[in-house]
Amino acid sequence: MQSEQQAYAYSYIRMSTSEQIKGDSLRRQLEMSREYAKRHGLQLDESLRDIGVSAFKGKNSREGALSNFLRMVEDGRVKRGSYLLIESLDRLSRQQVLDALSLFMDILRSGITIVTMSDGERYSSESVGNDWTRLIVSLSVMARAHEESARKSERLGQANANKRKRARETGVGMTALTPGWIDAHKITKGQYEFTLNEHAETIQKIFELTAQGLGATAIAKYLNAREVPTLKSKRGWYQSIVKRLLNRDDVLGTFQPHRKVNGIRIPEGEPIEGYFPPVVSKDLYDRAQRMRRRQQVTGRKGATFPNLFSGLAVCKHCGGPMACKSQTLKRDGLVHYLLCDNHNRGYRCHEGRKHFRIDHLENAILDNVNLFEHADVFQRQQVDKQAKELAERISAKETELRAIKQRETNLVSAVENATDVDLLVEQLRKRKQERQECENELRSLNQHRDDLTAEQSDALGRASRMKTLREQWRVTEDMDERYRLRAEAHMAIRDIVDLIICNSRANAVRVALLENMIVHEFQDGELVLTLDLTKHHVNDQKGSLTAQHFAGVGPDQAARLRAAEAHISRKYG
Template sequence: MTNKYYLYHRVSKKEQASSGEGIFRQQELTNNWIENENKRLILDGKEPYAEGGVYEDSGRSGFTDDNFKKGELGRLFKDVSRGRIRSGDIIVIELIDRFSRGKRKNVVKRFQNLLEHGIKVAFTKWNLVFEEDMDGVQGASAWMMFEIGLYLAHLESVQKSDRIRATNKLMKDKGYVTTAKTPIWLNRTLDRKGYEVVQENAEVIQRIYQLRMEGLGPQKILNSIGGVELKRYTYNTEEKLVVSSTNSPLCESTIKSYLANKAVIGVANGELKFEPIIDEKIFNAVQQKVVRNIGGGGKRKVFKNILSGIGFCKRCGYSMSYQDSTSTYGKVRSYLYCNGKRKRKQCDAKNIKYPLLESKVYEILSKLDYKDEESVDILSLEQQLKEIKDEVSSIRQNMIKFPNDQEFEKLYTERFSNQEDLELKLVEAKTSRSGDLSFLNVDYSRPEGKQQLNEIFKDYGIKVLVEDDIIEITVGAWNDFMIKGSLSSTVNPSAALNGKKYGSKGIDYDANTSIERYMLDAPKEDVGSDVSSELGKQVLNLYPEIKDHILKGNKQ
């Protein structure tokens, strides 16, 4: 079995503020190291490492044990315990301080755990590879470097924290900006007490967001914009704005970091600090991947799968991917396959013929409405709610650690009140959206129509589970209303709306039973208990074929 390499990178919040350059440096160093290592292995007649994956923590401190449990490093350790990263594989890291700056005892225990699984760990700065049972002088010197590096990393973190806290307080008292390095589209004002927009750089960032909203991914955006070299500016001793440095050419990973950087909406460390260059609604829409082809020139990626990101295997729960092929006679065959089957070898679900599934999903959901403005507004609320929930959780932890600090209690009361307000706004927004649905007229025979339909489905929180001939659709915007059926059955799309209207939690179209349509979970006071009620009569009129079953107390 071919051994694989895995790369791990980490930057703290302060490094993340400097436009992600810490990540880019680590990416370059680790990729160069494994490339040279593979060349050496080939020259020695050995098999090189195959690419396994990349784990990246942005804005996560290595000073505590939290990074071993959460984030990407936490996921890496879980993949080790699950056997995804196996004996003989290698993890490549720039230096010990990227792995952790924590206390020696805890870090050594975690590190030894990797080695005991037969996994090697390489530190590129030292050009050292650690593995289990390292003996002799070389092993002893390697472990000595590890211990010294770990001690210095922890000490530096403690000292840096104290020094930065003191310096920032002094600078803040004097009214000066204390950010280590501004985002690329900003520079400090002449008096160093504020920021000003570098227009030429801001226009590049705005163009990146525009193309993302039009449906282009980072690679396509790079192809469109090109390898632009953004310049940094500063004021010289003559008080003139001059170029201080030039960034490396724009690349795919840089574009990804710009698309995730909240500084574009003026936010840093949870506070509004800069002049926004991107509208907040656009930023939140991009975070939720609400991208659409809005028209206009230029080549676009052909979009083929309306269930992209929302289609899942009912048998194992993994996502499903689209694939097509063309026969020698020119006939195109397309289907969805389970990723649990293809990548993990953990599922035996059959491939699903795509055209039939696409037609059936559209037939059932063709009553959905679509409004772009409402979509962005709701996504914005969801993004804000997620952030404030994270903040409330963090404050709660501090209240436990510092029970006598009344400031945390006040802050918790304020933030929790904000959370409740946002939850109410979100419920109202979704109720408004799902309460007035009209016929959705989308030409999904064309790629742009398929993409638009896919984004509408995502907007309404739709999830599709498929197994053999069975299909289950959950509509999140309708309080997780479920629609069950068969790919081969004939259905009436309006029945789902009627079921929702009369209080059901779901509806089933099942061609394999004597009842083609019946309520999954009707209200207690209505169907099955009191068929004389007004609502009960209305439901029976909608579904006359279940009348006898209900009267006999058999709701199947």
């Protein structure tokens, strides 16, 4: 609240780069303001600071401290007769003369006196009105400030453009800023070469563990247990750090140049391939990303991943999930069970009381893993059809993205050459958002295509891979390695198995594959039934059996499942 007896002076300090605050500029401007306020009996407010804000395009008058001051002047919170103290007029604006003059005059008309402390000049509506030559002086200062900024902007823009061009043509680094696993070595001014450093092996290990099925939490624990140094932090590895590294594209060696247009960061051309030395191969990167997309259950699953069927097992009687429970037995030690979670909580399930030992279920299924090989072949045929449809969608989205980028480029040129840029900048923001949304959609489609491609190549090897993993975890004594092997097996099982339906009444378990087109039933650890609709050329004709015959696991749909089994037995038994 302003005092009625003492006028207020507002010290406005602007520095276009945050680096200037480390020098003498801030101290000098503050001392000049304090001295002026003391000499003229003014109450000083030092809160107006725009650090790292440019006045060339008028950003400081639209955002930050100066814009807040202008709003307070407009609504009367800054009283008429107050003072705005600035080092020189170029702190207020470096815009083109007409824009700078408009801002200058609006402040004076609001009853605010502008004081430039470097030369002691005072500008008020009255003084400028009585002596128009003072306005000429202010105009010349504004013109000079704009010309200096325009030349500097042009030089910097051209220098950066040359750096980007040189980087694309020669692969020579344009900046010493690099990811944490890369060191920059200066060749000459503005030119650098890059080499992988001691952290590269850590990045590779993170992607390898991810591709094998470990989540970010498990990887962080793995690295901390081995006291692997982080890239920067002294406090060890966190899952958030691992996730950020897995999200980065520059691990492949790519670099996306950018430039700023009125404060908006715009990609400059396509990413530069091979700018950095790649720390992981494209194959490993793609496998890791596919595994991340497939991991729907988060968090570490015990010390050795005891439940290979996490997220797959349901109760036949109520359709609820099967929870993993543990119990220590005298003869067998620690044993893990699957139990209906609803029954365990006393919630609407009276029949799901059976405790299914996970090790028995695991042996029953993995002893018969060769039964999954036919499912692999059939799945590959279905994937081929999906891949063709997806290729057409990707082509259409790429055409749409090219059109958006062209519109964005046209707007950038218009902004750089315009006097009144506010409307164009808003349009540029909208085009940028539109481009990002289209890029995200295209990225999602490409990821889906990569997943399908991986399924095409992996589909024939999952069963044999599960056999190998099982043999390896049975002999290893390294608990982290056992966890990794079982996590990979878990993801391989999820690729093939849709549901594991646990029947407490019959002490039986059904394993449904390919949207329930193939069903294997196990009872007391033995395979007792196989229903395979794919071998009988099931189609969409009226009366044909479909996945719906096997989809129901709730009590109201159990009869449908039994009817489907009976139909199969009569026709093909």
